[in-house]
Amino acid sequence: MPDLSNAAHGDGSTELRRFFHDLATPLSAVSLHLERAVRQFDRGEDPQEALKTAREQLDRAFGLLERGREELLR
């Protein structure tokens, strides 16, 4: 997790970009696994595992977002 304390004072654009990059990773996984679940459902297969992964990655994204928010408010 990048140090976002500088971002709040306007000189931490690199950290902010790192933060967005870190956030984009679980969001990509959420999107890919949700689409995988839809395809599996359309084929009559069980989408449980894909949905579980999507949920875990969504939790991961929220965790990162929360920590980022705390850093910014510090």
Next chain:
Amino acid sequence: MRVLIVEDDVAIRKGLESAVRDLGSQPKSVGTVGEAGRVVEEFDPEVLIVDVHLPDGDGIEVLRAAREAKPDRDGIVLTGQASIDSAVEALRAGASDYLMKPLRAAQLEVVFQRLAARRTLESEVETLRGELQETGKLGELIGKSPAMVKVFDTIRRVARSNTPVLITGQSGTGKEVVARTIHRLSRRASGPFVAFNCGAISPTLIESELFGHERGAFTGADKRRIGYFEEANGGTLLLDEITEMGAELQVKLLRVLEAKTVRRVGGTQEIRVDVRLISATNRDPKEAIQQGKLREDLYYRLNVFPIALPLLSERPEDIALLAEHFRRHLEDQEKAGVTSWEPAALSALESYGWPGNVRELRNVVHRAYVMTEGDTIHPEVLEELLPGARRPRAARAESKRRKR
């Protein structure tokens, strides 16, 4: 396609693997530059999907190394931190696409469709080039004579461009086959190829056939119809017997070529069309201009790249090659067991004048194939099919001797 995914995040890797598999390709995934180097050798991927930031290095370097070993590999670069520098770096390494996270499988589908279409096209072009070098074939065209080798060379050059082509040659010399081959070798090969014979239809109907018409444009136009220009959009349109098109319509055609738009008969809207035009004629275009059959300004517009097809009698060395090609084609289809030629039969074909050119030869071979009993085509069969053709006495004696 074999696709190697180089991405350190396990969840993304699994998601990409699933998306790639569902797109009909064969995925394999690794999480580091080190592993990628080893797997590229073993797995021999056709496409690499690489993340820029990997724990032990740069994914773009993986792509660069893989493409240095095999330049026809495609690369898709993934990044969560897009920057102009990294996009330029990715392009320099040979990436065909640069995708930003968060990713969606739908983006990947679009990229894969484009890659697959390009790969199909490149493989067809390579096949055709190989055919030409090895067997004297270019698509459906056959010939090893200097005249045909020159035609093949011109076709390959002209196929790469988008310029209009005018093919001249007597009836039966293969003008439509040449046009089709240009289309197949061009970047438009995945688009439509539409052939229209201007001499086969009443001059009053040509305009609506070419440009289409709106409902009620004329008596009998009970519904809207798109014309051949619109039908050929994104591909190639062959206008055969171009000199049979009336002078008034030639003016309209000239306008279409310049504006790259068509207006349906009875319509008010200009419709943009992206069509590569190939025209053909069995007349001498210069004579047609003098006789008022072809507008000079249209001729110069169409004749950017001329291809003159030789008469079959001007390339006798190709006759046996063509005859054998037609026989083999018939045998593949009809399986009558006619598998060879008596040499005297091929000599008879070579000594005939072929006023109807390749088309006549194809018809004669077809009839000879049908009339042949046994596995070999004998010259006696051809004597009945080739008007005025007499075999040399020596050939007849040889034929009799073989039969005994």
